[in-house]
Amino acid sequence: MNPTNIKDPEYFHKVVDCQYACPAHTPVPEYIRLIAAERYDDAYMINWESNVFPGILGRTCDRPCEPACRRGRVEEEPVAICRLKRVAADNKGDVKSRMPQGPFTPNGKKIALIGGGPASLTVARDLAPLGYEIHLYDEWQKGGGMMRTQIPAFRLPEEVLDEEVNYILDLGIYTHFNHYVESMAEILEQDYDAIFVGTGAPKGRVLKLPGYEEAKANIHIGIEWLAGVAFEHIKSIGKKVIVLGGGNTAMDCCRTSRRIGGEDVKVVVRSPFQDMKASPWEIEDAQHEDIPIMNNLPPKEFVVEDGKLKGIIFEKVKAEYDENGKRRLIPTGESDEFIEADDVVIAIGQDNAFPWIEKDLGIEFGKWDIPVVDKLTYQSTNPKVFFGGDAAFGPENVITAVAHGHGAAVSIDLFCHGKSLTERPDPMTNLMSQKMGIHEWMYDSGVVSDLRYAVPHEEKKLSLSDRKIEVELGFDEILGFKEAQRCLNCDVQTVFNTSRCIECDACMDICPTSCITFTQNGTEDELRDRLLAPALNLEQDLYVSDTLPTSRVMVKDENVCLHCGLCAERCPTAAWDMQQFYYNVTKASSGCLVAAE
Amino acid sequence: MSFFKPTFTHPDLPKNKIGYKKRDYEGVISTLCAGCGHDSISAAIVQACYEINLEPHKLAKMSGIGCSSKTPAYFLSNSHGFNSVHGRMPSVTTGANLANRDLTYLGVSGDGDSASIGMGQFVHVARRNLNMTYILMNNGCYGLTKGQDSATADYGSISKAGSKNPFQGIDMVGLALELGATFVARSFSGDKGQLIPLIKAALAHPGFAFIDVISPCVTFNNNQGSTKSYDYVRQHIEATSEFDFVPVEEEITVDYAEGSEKVVTLFDGSKIVLDKLANDWDPTDRYSAMSRIQEGKKNGQIITGLIHINPESQELHELMGTTDTPLNQLTEEDLYPGDEVLDSINNKYR
Numbered sequence: 001m002n003p004t005n006i007k008d009p010e011y012f013h014k015v016v017d018c019q020y021a022c023p024a025h026t027p028v029p030e031y032i033r034l035i036a037a038e039r040y041d042d043a044y045m046i047n048w049e050s051n052v053f054p055g056i057l058g059r060t061c062d063r064p065c066e067p068a069c070r071r072g073r074v075e076e077e078p079v080a081i082c083r084l085k086r087v088a089a090d091n092k093g094d095v096k097s098r099m100p101q102g103p104f105t106p107n108g109k110k111i112a113l114i115g116g117g118p119a120s121l122t123v124a125r126d127l128a129p130l131g132y133e134i135h136l137y138d139e140w141q142k143g144g145g146m147m148r149t150q151i152p153a154f155r156l157p158e159e160v161l162d163e164e165v166n167y168i169l170d171l172g173i174y175t176h177f178n179h180y181v182e183s184m185a186e187i188l189e190q191d192y193d194a195i196f197v198g199t200g201a202p203k204g205r206v207l208k209l210p211g212y213e214e215a216k217a218n219i220h221i222g223i224e225w226l227a228g229v230a231f232e233h234i235k236s237i238g239k240k241v242i243v244l245g246g247g248n249t250a251m252d253c254c255r256t257s258r259r260i261g262g263e264d265v266k267v268v269v270r271s272p273f274q275d276m277k278a279s280p281w282e283i284e285d286a287q288h289e290d291i292p293i294m295n296n297l298p299p300k301e302f303v304v305e306d307g308k309l310k311g312i313i314f315e316k317v318k319a320e321y322d323e324n325g326k327r328r329l330i331p332t333g334e335s336d337e338f339i340e341a342d343d344v345v346i347a348i349g350q351d352n353a354f355p356w357i358e359k360d361l362g363i364e365f366g367k368w369d370i371p372v373v374d375k376l377t378y379q380s381t382n383p384k385v386f387f388g389g390d391a392a393f394g395p396e397n398v399i400t401a402v403a404h405g406h407g408a409a410v411s412i413d414l415f416c417h418g419k420s421l422t423e424r425p426d427p428m429t430n431l432m433s434q435k436m437g438i439h440e441w442m443y444d445s446g447v448v449s450d451l452r453y454a455v456p457h458e459e460k461k462l463s464l465s466d467r468k469i470e471v472e473l474g475f476d477e478i479l480g481f482k483e484a485q486r487c488l489n490c491d492v493q494t495v496f497n498t499s500r501c502i503e504c505d506a507c508m509d510i511c512p513t514s515c516i517t518f519t520q521n522g523t524e525d526e527l528r529d530r531l532l533a534p535a536l537n538l539e540q541d542l543y544v545s546d547t548l549p550t551s552r553v554m555v556k557d558e559n560v561c562l563h564c565g566l567c568a569e570r571c572p573t574a575a576w577d578m579q580q581f582y583y584n585v586t587k588a589s590s591g592c593l594v595a596a597e
Numbered sequence: 598m599s600f601f602k603p604t605f606t607h608p609d610l611p612k613n614k615i616g617y618k619k620r621d622y623e624g625v626i627s628t629l630c631a632g633c634g635h636d637s638i639s640a641a642i643v644q645a646c647y648e649i650n651l652e653p654h655k656l657a658k659m660s661g662i663g664c665s666s667k668t669p670a671y672f673l674s675n676s677h678g679f680n681s682v683h684g685r686m687p688s689v690t691t692g693a694n695l696a697n698r699d700l701t702y703l704g705v706s707g708d709g710d711s712a713s714i715g716m717g718q719f720v721h722v723a724r725r726n727l728n729m730t731y732i733l734m735n736n737g738c739y740g741l742t743k744g745q746d747s748a749t750a751d752y753g754s755i756s757k758a759g760s761k762n763p764f765q766g767i768d769m770v771g772l773a774l775e776l777g778a779t780f781v782a783r784s785f786s787g788d789k790g791q792l793i794p795l796i797k798a799a800l801a802h803p804g805f806a807f808i809d810v811i812s813p814c815v816t817f818n819n820n821q822g823s824t825k826s827y828d829y830v831r832q833h834i835e836a837t838s839e840f841d842f843v844p845v846e847e848e849i850t851v852d853y854a855e856g857s858e859k860v861v862t863l864f865d866g867s868k869i870v871l872d873k874l875a876n877d878w879d880p881t882d883r884y885s886a887m888s889r890i891q892e893g894k895k896n897g898q899i900i901t902g903l904i905h906i907n908p909e910s911q912e913l914h915e916l917m918g919t920t921d922t923p924l925n926q927l928t929e930e931d932l933y934p935g936d937e938v939l940d941s942i943n944n945k946y947r
């Protein structure tokens with residue numbers, strides 16, 4: 001193999017598994033260390049810069065970082081990255097003074113953001129400090145998008161949401177709330193230099209089975225119903241509730257039902273349990289609230305008696321998978337099952353809908369009414385119009401919307417200055433030695449064996465009594481510290497200097513996870529096979545040195561390196577050094593934001 | 598500075614035949630200087646014991662005093678151990694072995710420990726053919742007491758302070774051959790490919806198995822002009838053969854070119870394979886080994902590998918005809934035949 005090019009910022013970026021997996025590339029280990037040091041404000045600001053909604057995400061993020069966390073590869077469970085973010089948010093002091101302070105000198109450019117969800121708010125936050133005049137349109141009376149209308153208050157208290165939405169609106173955004181944009185043409189006619197569409201995927205799917213028309217009054221569409229509850233247009237539901245669907249929306253619907261009158265609430269899913277889309281922790285929380293989840297039951301018919309819904313008849317199926325893993329649901333032949341219900345909530349998915357975008361504006365749409373959008377620049381086929389969040393590529397989650405927002409803001413800034421959108425500024429990176437003395441590091445290199453700590457929950461009876469009582473209490477400072485100590489500091493890189501190595505083998509011998517091998521060079525496949533421990537995880541790179549005096553090379557499998565620094569401590573010549581790698585994703589606002597030290 | 602090793606290991610590391618992972622053969626984190634050759638030897642011991650499926654509680658680690666003699670703390674935490682006095686490892690091992698012949702004895706010593714204060718002990722344990730493995734971690738200096746030249750420092754070797762050694766160095770391999778040691782080898786801490794099979798073979802050898810391992814002291818004797826530095830050893834090393842150890846239960850799987858290899862079968866059926874053996878010498882012939890060593894010295898070579906093995910080795914217990922039962926298991930009943938027997942013996946002399 002060729003020697004690894006560690007000058008390529010993507011090499012070390014990839015080693016920081018969590019940060020790499022985070023759509024917004026939040027510098028996770030850095031903020032975790034700051035939490036352990038009780039520097040909550042700093043930890044918050046690092047998050048705020050990257051993901052804009054630390055308090056919100058610390059409660060609700062889909063956490064793609066956690067399955068990627070290295071810790072999950074050396075023991076049972078990853079670090080509770082998401083819930084640690086909340087520790088920073090809960091314990092911070094005044095952070096507003098550290099945010100960009102308006103009024104900002106206008107740059108003469110004016111942009112419109114359609115939709116007030118996380119994608120648009122991120123664009124607003126990134127561009128406002130640069131002097132843009134920003135107009136934000138949303139159909140509801142407050143900003144936040146689905147974070148407000150969909151995510152129930154027992155998972156995300158309104159104060160937390162308001163606080164973080166307001167940090168942005170207070171940057172001098174012109175808000176046009178209670179304003180549903182009926183026509184894109186009208187917006188284009190105004191003097192906006194660019195338009196960002198962050199309208200989400202607002203259409204819930206229906207299921208028009210026999211009996212639907214007659215029973216309609218008691219059949220609700222999940223996302224509309226949740227919005228109704230959030231804005232208190234809906235205050236109750238029947239005692240017996242069936243929620244149809246196996247995703248996170250279904251989990252929010254059933255748990256909400258339990259809090260506004262539902263006593264016998266069931267989630268019924270057409271497919272097997274293991275195929276459910278909902279996050280495991282959301283399923284667990286629902287089950288904990290005495291909500292049974294029934295699988296392999298596709299609905300056949302709404303049963304109506306005297307013009308009123310009585311329940312649903314379900315067919316019984318089993319799943320079979322062909323050699324490609326493709327699933328087919330096959331009737332078992334058993335007799336159908338009838339389940340009683342006073343109300344039914346359908347939570348089987350959402351679609352994009354752009355009835356308000358005229359078809360003659362040069363904005364092309366592809367399959368399923370999804371606009372044609374460039375994956376790098378977020379530009380649509382009308383150069384002035386950008387898309388992000390769920391509106392761009394279909395329903396995802398808050399952190400993805402934020403990542404799109406950052407990217408779109410960079411594009412809009414380039415566009416408004418007549419620059420090429422594809423020549424984007426590089427991310428900001430930095431490598432800093434952690435050496436403080438012989439065998440002393442600036443980071444806490446010891447690896448603790450503690451298993452993942454559980455987040456304490458509110459007492460069930462109390463939390464079910466009021467939909468606004470938050471279920472999770474969050475880690476307190478002590479638990480937060482302990483959990484933070486589980487982080488392996490993957491951003492502290494092992495950096496190898498070939499010319500210093502005297503090939504004493506000390507690093508290879510000490511490495512607790514057998515990462516390092518000195519051996520003859522070879523092809524990647526062959527090397528992976530003959531290292532001290534087989535390098536079977538192909539997603540993880542091999543770090544290969546230049547050729548050493550004995551004609552061997554040093555090969556390090558990054559897969560399960562604990563970043564414990566022992567290799568560097570045992571090296572007599574400091575051929576290994578532990579260096580902190582800082583990677584800050586390109587953002588339009590980077591220059592203006594106070595970078596937390 | 599780290600004082601403990603993380604508990605995590607590589608998830609894909611296999612277990613050996615008796616269900617242990619390599620980690621089960623490790624010790625606590627080393628306190629030796631970073632880069633010390635002794636640590637590499639410890640790692641080789643760990644690997645060898647793992648590979649031969651040794652049950653850790655069936656081994657006793659014996660040592661004297663010195664950085665080298667501290668290493669038993671850094672391997673085989675689950676084995677027995679005795680850290681004795683300076684130079685006295687051989688006699689303590691002799692005692693232990695006589696008391697319990699069922700254990701495997703692994704002695705670790707330094708060049709100061711063996712070639713100066715413990716020289717008398719070394720000489721006798723070798724000629725008695727005590728059943729043990731004796732690893733000499735040879736760095737040419739007294740590491741623990743800050744690097745004074747030891748008795749194995751070569752004539753003319755330059756110390757860290759810049760002085761030239763005016764004395765003749767003792768070649769412990771030559772001495773062991775002279776004393777009739779039945780397994781004599783030399784290796785280098787930086788050549789695990791050779792060292793690990795040597796340790797495996799030594800542990801299997803019935804009798805005194807001596808391995809002189811050149812093990813650079815990075816702190817006091819790794820300077821230019823030292824003949825025990827990493828660089829010097831790498832430049833002058835000359836392996837006598839490629840070496841492999843094949844335990845009883847395994848078959849020789851490697852295809853060696855015809856005529857190039859020599860196989861020595863040990864008493865328990867395990868085999869030593871010497872491939873690409875240097876011409877006209879025979880490691881089973883002590884005198885041929887002695888002359889090869891002398892010749893190497895003359896040419897400035899450091900000869901490594903298995904230098905001599907006596908396949909007919911008879912260890913101390915056999916030589917003395919002691920009972921098969923370890924002495925420490927003999928009960929009063931076994932040892933004291935009773936008044937009647939005593940009387941009958943006494944009566945013979947009346």
Ligand SMILES: Cc1cc2nc3c(=O)[nH]c(=O)nc-3n(C[C@H](O)[C@H](O)[C@H](O)COP(=O)(O)OP(=O)(O)OC[C@H]3O[C@@H](n4cnc5c(N)ncnc54)[C@H](O)[C@@H]3O)c2cc1C
Nearest residue numbers: 115117118119138139145146181199200389390396397398
């Ligand atoms: C029930 C449910 C629970 C969820 N839970 C989570 C969770 O726990 N964690 C997570 O990360 N994600 C969750 N999501 C997904 C997440 O809410 C979305 O992916 C995210 O909010 C998308 O952000 P966005 O900025 O693209 O748009 P949205 O948040 O959808 O915001 C778009 C806004 O635009 C408004 N709008 C639409 N059209 C117009 C128009 N023409 N004029 C004016 N305004 C308009 C909408 O009303 C809305 O307010 C959940 C989704 C649902 C349905």
Ligand SMILES: Cc1ncc(C[n+]2csc(CCOP(=O)(O)OP(=O)(O)O)c2C)c(N)n1
Nearest residue numbers: 663664665683707708709710738739740741
């Ligand atoms: C009876 C006695 N005399 C002297 C000493 C001092 N002493 C400690 S270690 C040592 C020499 C160790 O040299 P070596 O055996 O080569 O071990 P190394 O540290 O080089 O591995 C000496 C002389 C002692 N501990 N005990």
Ligand code: SF4
Nearest residue numbers: 511561562564565567
């Ligand atoms: S930091 Fe060094 S010693 Fe520690 S696990 Fe990584 S490679 Fe091994």
Ligand code: SF4
Nearest residue numbers: 501502504505507571
């Ligand atoms: S410990 Fe240092 S000098 Fe020794 S082999 Fe490793 S990198 Fe090279």
Ligand code: SF4
Nearest residue numbers: 630633664740814815
């Ligand atoms: S002083 Fe020399 S022998 Fe002792 S630990 Fe340090 S390097 Fe090893």
Ligand SMILES: [Mg+2]
Nearest residue numbers: 707708736738
């Ligand atoms: Mg010594």
